[in-house]
Amino acid sequence: MKSIMLPIIPNSPITKTEKTKEGKFLLKRFGEFGLVKNVLFDESLIEYNGSYQNDQSNSGVFKEHMFSVYHILKERFPKGSDLVEVGCGKGAFLDIVKNDGYFSYKGFDAAYEGGDKRIELRYLTSEDSIIADVVVLRHTLEHIKSPFMFLKLLKKIFSPNALVFIEVPQFNWIEKNKVLFDFSYEHVNYFTSKALCSMFSDVESFDDLFGGQYQYCLANLTSLTDVGWDSFDNEEKWNKFDFSSFVNSFQSSIKHLEEYDRIWIWGGATKGVLFLKHLLDISPSFFNRIVGVVDINPKKQGLFTPSTKLEIVPPSTLYDFCNDGDVVLVMNPNYCGEVKDSIARSVGKRVSVLSL
Incomplete structure (x- = not known):
């Protein structure tokens, strides 16, 4: 495919006189597990602030989805377990956690706008050391340029016994339905189920969510493995991606x-x-x-x-x-x-x- 230009953060609406920042978008496929990535992604262009409005909790349908995710976690962990959500957005999921009172929780996100003192307006760093039974990454990993290295950082930060719950868009669904407008600049990575689970040697469970559009993986964070990911930064290992079928489907x-x-x-x-x-x-x-x-x-x-x-x-x-x-x-x-x-x-x- 030839590179195209896309708005950098489509979930940041603009004023009438404001100019849109756009970035170059070119997909390639990596590894036998079929990860797809925008190889022209420039993380320096991304800024998540108060104008970023990705909250979907005004929809009853989406609230039902969040409750279904919460029940997966609640059924797996005993009452009083420590839950930490990394990249918690506006805190809608943690509102569910808070109101139920089943978990002890924390959250981290630089774009958070609420008043919950258990949510910190910042990103995690290698200086952090946090106790958790489960680390929740809901629609966060697809925004990270080097997902394996990010998970490696979380492994260093969190308790040795911590599990990680990852929810991301399901690329299998995007590819099957040829949805052109599901490719977004801020989503640098597109995971098949195989790609998502490949980063761990000990996966407890995985499945599709939200009518197949999303997926989750629950894994032991200490089982992070670089098998198949060790050549991620080698451009020669990336293959061309055929974008034309998505454009043709859109036109049709x-x-x-x-x-x-x-x-x-x-x-x-x-x-x-x-x-x-x-x-x-x-x-x-x-x-x-x-x-x-x-x-x-x-x-x-x-x-x-x-x-x-x-x-x-x-x-x-x-x-x-x-x-x-x-x-x-x-x-x-x-x-x-x-x-x-x-x-x-x-x-x-x-x-x-x-x-x-």
């Missing part, structure tokens, strides 16, 4: 929208921002049919999508200004039922709800 999927003159996008997060970016690049005529971008996260509303500068509006804008014959394109199919129910309750017009 948008043809199904030809009958609609007015298109609403539901989801102003990563998928929505990248869908719009590719739509503008590949088919400007289709892009001009977009009449609004809806997101239920109030911290995104009133701001604009990176790269394409469309205003992000609350659902009420859609309810008030949609027309008969409009289509609402839901960026994540997992939310289709939730969105259909919301529109059915609030809109008396003939509006279609679809996902690609």
